Every structure is written in C-alpha cells, then in structure tokens.
Amino acid sequence: MDLSEHLFRREAGRMVSTLTRIFGPQNLALAEDVVQDAFCRAVEVWKFRGVPDNPSAWLMTAAKNRALDVLRRERTARTYEPELNRLLQSEWTLASTLQERFSEHAIKDDQLRMMFSCCHPRLSEEAQVALILHILCGFSVREIASAFVSGHAAIEKRITRAKKVFVKSDLFDVSETDNVAQRLPAVHRALYLLFNEGYHGASPEMAVRRELCREAMRLMSLFLRDPLQAMPATHALAALMCLHAARMPGRLDAAGNLSSFNDQDRSKWDRGLVVEGLRLLELSATGSELTEYHVEAAIASIHATAPRPEDTDWGRIVSLYDALTSLRPSPIVALNRAIAIAQRDGPEAGLETIRTTIDNERLAGYPFYHATLGELELRCGRCDVAREHFEASLVLARNPTERQFFEQRIAACTASGRTPMEANETQ
Amino acid sequence: MSDFTFLYRGRETNLSPEQMQRTMEKWSAWFKELSAKGHIRDIGQPLEHTGKVIAGKQKTIIDGPFAEAKDVVGGFTLVEAIDLDEAVELSKGCPILEIGGSVEVRPIQKSTM
Known part of the structure; x- marks a missing residue:
C-alpha cells in the first residue's frame, strides 16, 4: 500500500492536537516528542513490513501507547491538567480515558x-x-x-x-x-x-x-x-477559498508561465469548486453581519461565473470594492478597485483613480502596483511610460515566474511601440 | 552467489514529518528495487533501540546497548550478491546514508570453504 501524499504532515497536526489536550499546553514539547517518536517507529517498522492498511490508525495507536508510557513513567515528574491527575491514580481509568481521547470525534x-x-x-x-x-x-x-x-x-x-x-x-x-x-x-x-x-x-x-x-x-x-x-462569515470565507482555488489551475499557461487574468484559459477552472463555492456563498447569506469575506466571495463569484472576460459585470465589481473599502480599507483593495474602474470606464479613469485614491508610497514595494500602472499606460498607448513601470516591477519581482511575466510585458511594450495602430485596435 | 547481512545504524530523528514520509518512501523503493533484482533473501526485521546486554561469567544484566544513537543497529536484511564488491555496491542505495547513518556489510560465513 502506498502512503497518501502529505499523510505524515497531516497526522502530525492531529496527533499533536490530541496529545496536547491530554498532556496540557504546558507540555507541548512533550507532545511533539511523542509524535516524532511515533513517526520514527512507523518508518522503522513499515520499511521492513510494508505500510499497514490503515496508516493513520497505526500512527495514532503508536502515539497513544507512547503517551501511556510517558504518563506511567512521569506520573509525578510533570504537572498535567488537574482532571488528568485524577485519572492517573488508576490504571483502568487512565487507559479507558486515553482510548476515548483518541476517538475520531475527539481528535x-x-x-x-x-x-x-x-x-x-x-x-x-x-x-x-x-x-x-x-x-x-x-x-x-x-x-x-x-x-x-x-x-x-x-x-x-x-x-x-x-x-x-x-x-x-x-x-x-x-x-x-x-x-x-x-x-x-x-x-x-x-x-x-x-x-x-x-x-x-x-x-x-x-x-x-x-x-x-x-x-x-x-x-x-x-x-x-x-x-x-x-457562522455566516465561516461560510463566506469557505466560499471565497473555493472560488479562488477553482481558478488556480488557469493561472499558469501551458509553458508554466503566469498568465494575465484576461488571458487565462477558463476551461481549466475547476467547475466542481465553483459550484461548491456558490453553494457556500448562498449559505453565508443569513444573519445581519456582512463581512469582508462575503464581499470578496461575491467578487470572486462574478469572476468565476463569467464565461469570457468580456462577460464580467465590472459595474457590480466596482460597487463591491466600494463596500470592501468601507469594511476593510487597504492599499491592495484600493488598487483592485482602480483596476475594476479601469475595466468599466477605461484605462484613463483607472489611472485617475490610482492617482487620487492610492498612497503610492505604501505600494511602492509591491511589484503588481507598478505592473498595473504599466498595463493601464500601455492600454492608453503610452508605451514608453508603460515600459518604465514594468521595469520597476521587474526589479521588485519576488520569484522567477513573476520575473518572466514582467519581462514578457516589457517585450509587449516594445512591440506595441513599433506598431501603434495594432495596439490601438486591441483596446 | 553469497549471502550478506546489511546492518543499519542511525535513526531518522531530526526530520520534519514530510521528510520522514519521503524517507519511508525511499526505503520502500530501495527494497523494491533490490527485491526485483533478486537480491533479497530475507528483508529482515526492525530492532528496538534499547534492550538488555548480558555479559560475562557473572551474567551481569545491564540496560543497553550503550551507544550513541547513530551507532545503534536499528535493523538488518539478508542479501544475496555475487561477492562483497557487489554487496557494497547495492548498499550504496540505502536511504540511511542520506541521514548520516551507515550500512555495515558483513559476509555470512559459509559452512564449507
């Protein structure tokens, strides 16, 4: 039997949580040691005898047995929760309590x-x-x-x-x-x-x-x-995650490069996650509380359900960004709002919004701030200005994928500069 | 063909859960490869890291083995190979080497010379 991906990592979280509940937070390090020991045992035994049918249960049992050893041996050497101290008095209550503490529901x-x-x-x-x-x-x-x-x-x-x-x-x-x-x-x-x-x-x-x-x-x-x-906010946040995650597979093109939003291959989006996201968004629409997660999920749902970029309801997105600005203002929200305005009213309006609403010092270190300016200037046909902005974003690129993306945008500025007519036609 | 024992020393202690799982997968892959090539006579057993050592005429019993974690034998495998050179070559794929452990390759004595 093969191990499912990241099984150990996930089991580590489950085991440490349960052991910390048993030993008390003051013994977190002990809980971590017990987990490490369970993994060591698993590797040592499984490599000779193969992975058991239920590796999670095997690991949990190893952790439970080790916890019992520790509790018996260090009965008096450590302080545990008062409740546990009482149970430690009797071997029978100890074993049955641990059994219960390791039930699936308790975990x-x-x-x-x-x-x-x-x-x-x-x-x-x-x-x-x-x-x-x-x-x-x-x-x-x-x-x-x-x-x-x-x-x-x-x-x-x-x-x-x-x-x-x-x-x-x-x-x-x-x-x-x-x-x-x-x-x-x-x-x-x-x-x-x-x-x-x-x-x-x-x-x-x-x-x-x-x-x-x-x-x-x-x-x-x-x-x-x-x-x-x-709570409603919980559903809204879960919806937001699903709707974003659904679009993740489209963010890279066939060559593994970052694609700009409008160029994404929407057929690669995960339909199942979109459906789940919309279901959760509906569940979130109860009660009187409107959180930033509701608004962000609503924005994501508009993107996720538009068959083509030009089908996007930018007017609604702008008003949702207005709502987000009053709920949780941030330079990034302001930038995204400006992008939505540019989509709705044209690039000049977007640039104007950036000039009037964004404190550019707070975004000066963010590569996509400069890239947005570049993109909008490019759409206005000012290729030289656009190139300068993309060059600024290239300097700030945080990884090779971003670097490649900005280089490609610089190349686009040069190409548009040579054929201004074509550039205008794509508006 | 001759028989050899591989004795594994060292323990995968300071690894993250993810690295532990990788290590586990490497061991499976290594044993699978040796087995596919017909080198495994007995995959062997894991050993507990502590036990008792009984020594001398007095039959003194002590907790043991007293050794650094890296020197304690954690398991063994019986391997079949043409000669010591080949057995050594096979041992080089052992994942324990990656965590600073060692493989001791010991020919099993033949009953007739």
Whole structure:
C-alpha cells in the first residue's frame, strides 16, 4: 500500500492536537516528542513490513501507547491538567480515558481547540499563522521559512516566541459559545491569511503555494462540520477559498508561465469548486453581519461565473470594492478597485483613480502596483511610460515566474511601440 | 552467489514529518528495487533501540546497548550478491546514508570453504 501524499504532515497536526489536550499546553514539547517518536517507529517498522492498511490508525495507536508510557513513567515528574491527575491514580481509568481521547470525534474537536488556541490575542497575526502551520499542519520551521520566502532565523524566532505564549495559556474552551464568537474572527483571519499566502504569496514553487491553500481549506472544513462554529462569515470565507482555488489551475499557461487574468484559459477552472463555492456563498447569506469575506466571495463569484472576460459585470465589481473599502480599507483593495474602474470606464479613469485614491508610497514595494500602472499606460498607448513601470516591477519581482511575466510585458511594450495602430485596435 | 547481512545504524530523528514520509518512501523503493533484482533473501526485521546486554561469567544484566544513537543497529536484511564488491555496491542505495547513518556489510560465513 502506498502512503497518501502529505499523510505524515497531516497526522502530525492531529496527533499533536490530541496529545496536547491530554498532556496540557504546558507540555507541548512533550507532545511533539511523542509524535516524532511515533513517526520514527512507523518508518522503522513499515520499511521492513510494508505500510499497514490503515496508516493513520497505526500512527495514532503508536502515539497513544507512547503517551501511556510517558504518563506511567512521569506520573509525578510533570504537572498535567488537574482532571488528568485524577485519572492517573488508576490504571483502568487512565487507559479507558486515553482510548476515548483518541476517538475520531475527539481528535476533530482537538484540532478545532488547537486552532482557537493558536489564535491567542497576545500573538500577532503573523505569529498565529506560523503557529497554525507548525502545529496543525506539521510544517517544520525550515519548510515554513521557504514557503514564506522568509529567513529561517526570523521564522524560528516567531514560532519560539509564539510557543512561549501558548504553553503559558490554557487551551481554548470551544464549548463556551461566547468565547467562540469572540475569537472566531481572529481564527477566520488567520485562515484567510494562510490561504492568501498560498494564492498571492511570493514562494516560487506553485506546488508549495497550492499546498498552503489546500491546508487552509482543510482546516476550514473542520469548522463547516460543526454547527456551533459555522457562522455566516465561516461560510463566506469557505466560499471565497473555493472560488479562488477553482481558478488556480488557469493561472499558469501551458509553458508554466503566469498568465494575465484576461488571458487565462477558463476551461481549466475547476467547475466542481465553483459550484461548491456558490453553494457556500448562498449559505453565508443569513444573519445581519456582512463581512469582508462575503464581499470578496461575491467578487470572486462574478469572476468565476463569467464565461469570457468580456462577460464580467465590472459595474457590480466596482460597487463591491466600494463596500470592501468601507469594511476593510487597504492599499491592495484600493488598487483592485482602480483596476475594476479601469475595466468599466477605461484605462484613463483607472489611472485617475490610482492617482487620487492610492498612497503610492505604501505600494511602492509591491511589484503588481507598478505592473498595473504599466498595463493601464500601455492600454492608453503610452508605451514608453508603460515600459518604465514594468521595469520597476521587474526589479521588485519576488520569484522567477513573476520575473518572466514582467519581462514578457516589457517585450509587449516594445512591440506595441513599433506598431501603434495594432495596439490601438486591441483596446 | 553469497549471502550478506546489511546492518543499519542511525535513526531518522531530526526530520520534519514530510521528510520522514519521503524517507519511508525511499526505503520502500530501495527494497523494491533490490527485491526485483533478486537480491533479497530475507528483508529482515526492525530492532528496538534499547534492550538488555548480558555479559560475562557473572551474567551481569545491564540496560543497553550503550551507544550513541547513530551507532545503534536499528535493523538488518539478508542479501544475496555475487561477492562483497557487489554487496557494497547495492548498499550504496540505502536511504540511511542520506541521514548520516551507515550500512555495515558483513559476509555470512559459509559452512564449507
């Protein structure tokens, strides 16, 4: 039997969550050791005897047995949860409690609990995301650093600090409805940022980015199963993820290069995900709360359902960006709004919007800011100005795929410069 | 053809879950290849890393083996090869080498010379 892809990484998140629930957050390092030990055993045994029929169950049992060993041996050496201390008095209660704690349902709860716990208010958003990736998704510090194109030392510091806060706090109580409602926005935000890092992030490897998106969606699905957690915003965020992920396969052309939005091969979009996204978007339309996820999902749904770029309802998109600007203003939202205005009213209007609404200093380091200016200038027929903007974006390119894309746009400026008539015809 | 024992030393401790899985897959692939070429007499067994060592006339029993993690034998395989050179060549594909471990190739003594 072959192992399914990333099985170990995923099981790591499940096992650490459950073991931390058993040992208490102060013993996170112990939980991680037990998991590491289970993997070592798995590799050692499976290489000789083959992968068992149910590798997940095998790993969980290995972790459970090891946890029992630890609890028996270190009964007094460590402090556990008061509840567990009581159970430790008797061998019978210990074994049966652990059995229950390793049930499929309990493990799911433990992952949710862990997700809420990782989004501790004392941690920055970046730290929450890093902690989720590390604990719940089983990524090592090195793997996170490479996915975020960030220094190993910086990520390590971030995670070490976050763990210090984590081990000193209680695990989040997911049965307290008020607490859940209070912390849910932070959890949503962390999953949104995780997804965005995969979708728009700087990692040069498409496989890595796709994996980050998939992880965000996997964690998201844990919420959807639970009626207590599945608020309208939860459905909206899940819809947003589906509708974006549906379009991911179209972002690269046959040669593996980044294609601009209008040139994407829409037949490559994942119809199943579009349908699922629209279903979730419908579910999100209850209650009185309108979140940025609702608006972003609505924008994504317009793109995902337009058969051709020219079928896009840009007027509606502009008004949705207006709504987003009042909900959560950001330079990137302002830039996207300007692009939508350019699509609706022409490139000059788009440029004018950028000039009047965007603080260009805050976007000066963002390659696609310059590329947008380039694209709009090019559509106005000012090829030389356009080329300068694309050259600025080329300097800022964060990976080879982006670099290649901007080079291709510079080449387009040169080509249009030579044949101005043709360039005008494509307007 | 002669018989050999491959003794594997070293442990895959400091790897991420993803790397662990990769390692596991490499071992499967390596054993599959050796087996397809008819070199596996017995795939062997994994060994626990600790046990007891019984020593001397006094039959002293101690916890053991006392060795660095990298020196403890973690498993063995019985391999068939033309000669020691070929057995050594085969051992070079062992994934344990990638994590700083070692393979000890020991010819099994023949009953007649």
